[in-house]
Amino acid sequence: MKSKVLVITSGKGGVGKTTTTANLGTALAMLDKSVVMVDTDIGLRNLDVVLGLENRIVFDIVDVVNGSCKLRQALIKDKRIESLFLLPAAQTKDKNAVTPHQMKNLTNELRKEFDFILVDCPAGIEQGFRNAIAGADSAIVVATPEISSVRDADRIIGLLEAAGLYDTRLIVNRLRSRMVKNGDMLDVDDIIDILSINLLGVVPEDESIVISTNRGEPAVMETSSKAGAAYKKIARRLNGEEVPLFTLEDERILDKFRRLLKIAR
Amino acid sequence: MFDILYKIFGRDNSSSKNIARERLRLVLIHDRATISPEVLLLLKEDLIKVIREYLEIDEEALLVNLENDNDSVALVANIPIKGLRRAVNE
Numbered sequence: 001m002k003s004k005v006l007v008i009t010s011g012k013g014g015v016g017k018t019t020t021t022a023n024l025g026t027a028l029a030m031l032d033k034s035v036v037m038v039d040t041d042i043g044l045r046n047l048d049v050v051l052g053l054e055n056r057i058v059f060d061i062v063d064v065v066n067g068s069c070k071l072r073q074a075l076i077k078d079k080r081i082e083s084l085f086l087l088p089a090a091q092t093k094d095k096n097a098v099t100p101h102q103m104k105n106l107t108n109e110l111r112k113e114f115d116f117i118l119v120d121c122p123a124g125i126e127q128g129f130r131n132a133i134a135g136a137d138s139a140i141v142v143a144t145p146e147i148s149s150v151r152d153a154d155r156i157i158g159l160l161e162a163a164g165l166y167d168t169r170l171i172v173n174r175l176r177s178r179m180v181k182n183g184d185m186l187d188v189d190d191i192i193d194i195l196s197i198n199l200l201g202v203v204p205e206d207e208s209i210v211i212s213t214n215r216g217e218p219a220v221m222e223t224s225s226k227a228g229a230a231y232k233k234i235a236r237r238l239n240g241e242e243v244p245l246f247t248l249e250d251e252r253i254l255d256k257f258r259r260l261l262k263i264a265r
Numbered sequence: 266m267f268d269i270l271y272k273i274f275g276r277d278n279s280s281s282k283n284i285a286r287e288r289l290r291l292v293l294i295h296d297r298a299t300i301s302p303e304v305l306l307l308l309k310e311d312l313i314k315v316i317r318e319y320l321e322i323d324e325e326a327l328l329v330n331l332e333n334d335n336d337s338v339a340l341v342a343n344i345p346i347k348g349l350r351r352a353v354n355e
């Protein structure tokens with residue numbers, strides 16, 4: 001299998017890039033793929049704590065690109081899953097300590113060892129973003145169903161295209177089906193329509209994300225987590241399987257009602 | 266009765282979701298065209314200046330907008346003319 005470098009990005013901060021990276025990485029590794037997650041959020045390292053690996057860090061991405069250590073030395077092996085690794089961001093170094101060229105070399109190096117290389121991008125559209133996308137084959141954009149997040153996603157999709165990344169797919173995160181039903185939240189169709197982009201998956205708003213982050217165990221490891229189940233589906237899709245998109249059973253019934261009402265009017 | 270059902274089933278056009286969708290559409294048209302409403306206003310003023318040399322136009326009713334038609338965005342101007350100026354040959 002040819003390895004894939006996927007960058008997880010969003011523009012707007014705090015919409016779930018790190019959560020998505022951790023869960024998709026873990027889920028892909030649970031499908032017996034070899035996976036490395038690269039944290040490029042230099043200065044705001046977070047992927048390590050979401051994964052519960054914060055106590056194992058010795059070297060980081062800046063050490064690797066500087067040649068202060070070997071790539072192998074900086075890779076942290078997950079404690080639960082055999083084929084899962086993390087390359088942590090530097091916490092104290094300068095944001096510009098890595099260049100796009102170095103990132104490209106790094107991801108090419110990682111391609112030799114891994115099926116999937118997931119790059120967790122920092123928020124914003126500056127240097128950190130440029131670095132994160134430099135070695136990527138394609139991008140996954142995460143957005144929440146809010147105007148500001150979708151607007152920033154649109155901008156990011158444009159910037160990705162300008163950088164030659166055309167196969168961008170969207171994950172809608174933190175969807176609250178009750179609010180959508182009540183007409184108080186943008187629904188997935190609205191967002192897809194406005195952004196004209198392919199949908200990769202939908203992740204519901206779910207308290208289990210908070211709980212699993214507290215524990216340092218991604219939600220995909222918790223069998224009862226709804227968000228975890230959604231991420232597992234997305235992982236299978238990334239792995240080339242055909243998995244039907246998330247459709248709420250009651251959404252369908254609702255659609256029928258709407259059609260009936262239209263006729264009645 | 267239907268009104269209530271429509272509200273319940275989210276078909277009401279004033280639902281916050283529909284407001285969000287329309288606002289988002291508009292803001293993205295401007296973002297994508299990299300032109301802000303203020304710049305559009307300046308453009309409109311300049312347009313008036315130029316056209317006034319040739320035609321008598323209803324400046325109050327002049328509309329200049331970006332419109333989204335499927336995948337393309339167009340600058341659409343609606344310029345009501347009050348009367349053609351009589352050509353003056355000297």
Ligand SMILES: Nc1ncnc2c1ncn2[C@@H]1O[C@H](COP(=O)(O)OP(=O)(O)OP(=O)(O)O)[C@@H](O)[C@H]1O
Pocket residue numbers: 010012013014015016017018019020041046121122123173174175203204205206207209210213227
């Ligand atoms: N589906 C979800 N349900 C509930 N909470 C969520 C969900 N997804 C993310 N969160 C919460 O939202 C917060 C931000 O998530 P996360 O750190 O993954 O975002 P980010 O995009 O990586 O942020 P940053 O831009 O700062 O890097 C976290 O507290 C996380 O637990």
Ligand SMILES: [Mg+2]
Pocket residue numbers: 017018019041046120121122
């Ligand atoms: Mg993050």
